[in-house]
Amino acid sequence: MSKKLANKVAIVTGASKGIGAGIAKQLGAAGASVVVNYASSKTDADKVVHEITNNGGAAIAVQGDVSKSKEVTRLFEETEKTFGGLDILVNNAGIYWTTPLGDFTEDAYRRMFDVNVLGTLLASQAAFKFFEGKGGSIINISSVAATRPENTLSVYGATKAAMNLLTWSLSQELGSKNIRVNSLIPSMILTEGIASLGLLPNTDNPYVNAMITRTALGQLAMAEDIGNAAVFLASDEARLVTGQEIDVTGGFK
Template identity: 60%
Template sequence: MKKLEGKIAVVTGASKGIGASIAKQLAAEGAAVVVNYASSKEGADRVVDEIISSGGKAIAVQANVAKKAEIEHLFAETQRTFGKLDILVNNAGIYEFSPLETITEEHFHKQFDLNVLGLILASQQAAKHFGAEGGSIINISSIVSTLTPPNGSVYSATKAAVDAITKSLAKELGSRHIRVNSINPGMVETEGTHTAGIMESEGRQQT
């Protein structure tokens, strides 16, 4: 029997990159996976197809996690399809780097709405849908919460908020058998980091 056999997992922002890899690994461990995406239906469908072709169970559900009605739809679809929820991986996020003088309200709110508000809304719904046995919330933070690179003040602040929220919710929800943890990865080569030119910039700094 696989480690996560019979478990149901929601992974936000799972159409590509880290989220896609997490979704596929959870499925490989036996979990049925809800692959959430905001706009890349093609990417989400590809992840679902890979999981199913490997003998797993998965569905794709569109939702902008920063929108309350859409996040409610995501968890309602999870409940309708699989009947329960055991694991939430809060992976959806965005990173934009900007020097202080060019930071705008849009730049600020875009990142905080998705990286912080979205995480809270998803966690709120997960806590409602976990059964009496509890569940697990895993927040994907970042090493930038402590490294605080130049031009990354807003993004770093969102991830520092994720770290603080994780610690607070772990204390708040522990009595309900809900575990809350975070993972703070360093630089990971994904479609997003290449598109933003981050990997190339990092490579130049290290040579």
């Protein structure tokens, strides 16, 4: 991969595993210095950092719950202390629970909205202070659940719909300051979490096979596919791309 993000600094929230880890690795491979944020899994975050640095990149792991303003402030302070600034924010941190209406709880609702929506706002607000005067790129990791939720995903889908709305609204508010805001829209992604559940393609798992069938290309995305799209949006190649919701789903329907 070309070093199209050389001399750039990126924060990826929720980057210790899954989509976030894939994004962090691809940003690092493209030349960015990467802050791998994690809420609880230091061991996994350190593995991501090790992979980036082993490939000649620069990265650190910083703990922080993005739903808590003090921890977000510390995350950005550590970034500035280590790398001197910020150019790219990827709002990936999120939690996912199935919530059938009969089992719906207020605590589950609040926790999902606190992390997925409030966390996006707090991190974007903190990034704005670094971007002001020079510009930057905010990339929100949404989901097809924002518009095409499966059964029991009403609350999760609502958080991602809110994220899409924030993408459009903030792109309009911040555009005059050369700050671009976009969303990436994955569906099911082949991550280690999926693998640990035995939910892999080329198996007899009916749910996975049904998801594959619903894609025009007949295959599911991997975390690095989302990472590659994030590299594009973070680069100067996307200098006129803002306020967009970009599916990276293989044509999911």
